[in-house]
Amino acid sequence: MKRVYLDYAATTPLDERVLEAMLPYFRQVFGNPSSVHFYGQQAENAVEEARERIAALIGAHPQEIVFTSGGSEADNLALRGVARARREMVGARRILTARVEHAAVARTAQALEREEGFQVEWLEVDAFGIVHPETVKQALGPDVALVSVMYANNEIGSINPIAEIAALCRAQGVPFHTDAVQAAAYLPIDVQALGVDLLSLGAHKFYGPKGVGALYVRQGTPLWPVQTGGGQEAGRRAGTHNVPYIVGMARALELAVEERESRRAWVQSLRQRVIEGVLERIPQARLTGHPLYRLPNHASFVFKGVDGNLLLQLLDAAGFACSSGSACKSGQPEPSEVLLACGLEREWAGGSLRVTLGAPTTAEEVEAFLDVLPRCVEQARALQGEQVR
Numbered sequence: 001m002k003r004v005y006l007d008y009a010a011t012t013p014l015d016e017r018v019l020e021a022m023l024p025y026f027r028q029v030f031g032n033p034s035s036v037h038f039y040g041q042q043a044e045n046a047v048e049e050a051r052e053r054i055a056a057l058i059g060a061h062p063q064e065i066v067f068t069s070g071g072s073e074a075d076n077l078a079l080r081g082v083a084r085a086r087r088e089m090v091g092a093r094r095i096l097t098a099r100v101e102h103a104a105v106a107r108t109a110q111a112l113e114r115e116e117g118f119q120v121e122w123l124e125v126d127a128f129g130i131v132h133p134e135t136v137k138q139a140l141g142p143d144v145a146l147v148s149v150m151y152a153n154n155e156i157g158s159i160n161p162i163a164e165i166a167a168l169c170r171a172q173g174v175p176f177h178t179d180a181v182q183a184a185a186y187l188p189i190d191v192q193a194l195g196v197d198l199l200s201l202g203a204h205k206f207y208g209p210k211g212v213g214a215l216y217v218r219q220g221t222p223l224w225p226v227q228t229g230g231g232q233e234a235g236r237r238a239g240t241h242n243v244p245y246i247v248g249m250a251r252a253l254e255l256a257v258e259e260r261e262s263r264r265a266w267v268q269s270l271r272q273r274v275i276e277g278v279l280e281r282i283p284q285a286r287l288t289g290h291p292l293y294r295l296p297n298h299a300s301f302v303f304k305g306v307d308g309n310l311l312l313q314l315l316d317a318a319g320f321a322c323s324s325g326s327a328c329k330s331g332q333p334e335p336s337e338v339l340l341a342c343g344l345e346r347e348w349a350g351g352s353l354r355v356t357l358g359a360p361t362t363a364e365e366v367e368a369f370l371d372v373l374p375r376c377v378e379q380a381r382a383l384q385g386e387q388v389r
């Protein structure tokens, strides 16, 4: 059976060119970047060059980049690191974040509330999952430790007005973090234009390796380390650097920026075909997320009266790999909190499907998917009906 991967928001395959760039750093250049000798200096040079390249690509200074083990760790460092520092410095205890954040932000905020006495205020979103600047404005105040609103949503693809929200936070002197883990593959990441103080990246969403990411931290932003130990990353994140992965991340981001327009154009036209085909062929189907302000490779739907996980299994059996909500939630039948936050009724929200395309996706794959999906939805509805009876 031919298998078709339509889950590029969950992860992407490593680009050959990225692998090529990484390979020497597994064997020939194997030193510890913290060592003073030749081997260490060679490795340190590679890390520092990667830092410079990433900084230049996002409009930052090299010392504003902190390498992490991925998007989740970058989010954790931003929230925990800034919240704790701001409480110590100015007594700020409130954290503002959106109802639709990835678990890496949402669960971290919850943990800070439960374990450390912070108070989380969940910013409401509109029916497309977008946070309106006005909502942030109303909740802001000097007692806010930090605001975190994602750039683009992993589950429904919607893009938030980050620059406007960042400007409001700046006016009040409150640090603003954005999770750009999904956005980086397709949207411009310029921390000066966006005006953000902290920004999370994860390499495996843009054809880089899994297990490496970065947090941009604007100079002067108060941040306590979360992982303590050695003095790596100017004391902000302890641990021997993952040199090949850091080199790979820099190369992957470079390619993502260089090829952004061609990649966007390719996936966007195929994605439009997915949206039109699904809405045309499946009764009781709706697009989730914003129809225009959404990631170009991202299509997401709900089907009334369908168990999203069952649908995933049927699609998988037919050779198609998709996702229901975010990948981390698959296997959990509860309707997604993101869709509930958008105001969807439970009978709709439980039947979500995310179809995300990538550079290797072909028009033939999209057509094959559109041919198979109606039967799978029908089967899922029939099976669900039987269970109810």
Ligand SMILES: Cc1ncc(COP(=O)(O)O)c(C=O)c1O
Binding pocket: 009, 010, 069, 070, 071, 072, 073, 075, 102, 104, 150, 152, 153, 154, 179, 181, 182, 202, 203, 204, 211, 213
């Ligand atoms: C929006 C968002 N934030 C954070 C993460 C976590 O990133 P990582 O897998 O690199 O830890 C993901 C991954 O799915 C994501 O989509």
